[in-house]
Amino acid sequence: MARAEIFNKRENEKKKQARRAEKQKRKEERKLSGKGNGLDDMIAYVDENGVITSTPPENIDKKIEINPEEIIISTPKKEEVPATILKGRVEHYNTAKGYGFIKDLGGTEKYFFHINSVLAEIAENDIVTFDLERGKKGMNAVNISPIDKSAD
Known part of the structure; x- marks a missing residue:
């Protein structure tokens, strides 16, 4: 072995x-x-x-003069877009879970909203004004307030 x-x-x-x-x-x-x-x-x-x-x-001696002020290093500044107040109708609102969806009256888009973004009491089928803010999964409705029906 x-x-x-x-x-x-x-x-x-x-x-x-x-x-x-x-x-x-x-x-x-x-x-x-x-x-x-x-x-x-x-x-x-x-x-x-x-x-x-x-x-x-x-x-190698051929050099071009470059003005350092003409060099753009970053992306151009974003122009300020005036905020437009959007109108929509509350399509779905789950008060128990605190979220819902608003359908834009000017188009076919639907936007998610959370109860924390609601400024006053709302219910389903109410016409509301809102702003948009980018969220994790798309645009979200924020600063939501109902439109006075007596003002119409």
């Missing part, structure tokens, strides 16, 4: 040395073949037109 283990260890060691020798041989072949000369093969140049080449540019 001990003899078989020694034999296996010797065989394994011979295999390891053969793999190391093969790896060293492949490394030497790569060096001689010229592939992978190192960093020089990896360098790329970009000319004034944005074309990538392997040759360095001829006219």
Whole structure:
């Protein structure tokens, strides 16, 4: 039994040395073949037109003056959009859970609202005014207040 283990260890060691020798041989072949000369093969140049080449540019002294004030780094500022008061009808309102949906009278959109966004008492089928605010899953109605029916 001990003899078989020694034999296996010797065989394994011979295999390891053969793999190391093969790896060293492949490394030497790569060096001689010229592939992978190192960093020089990896360098790329970009000319004034944005074309990538392997040759360095001829006219290095050709410089263009750039005014630093003309460089725009960020996105343009968002223009202020005047807030429009929207009108809608309360389609669904679950008072127990504290949420509902308002259908816009000017279109077919429905907007979710929460009881915290309601400024006065409302009920289903009431006509209300509201603003919109972006929520996690879309636009939400906020600042909801009923329209006085006596004012019409």
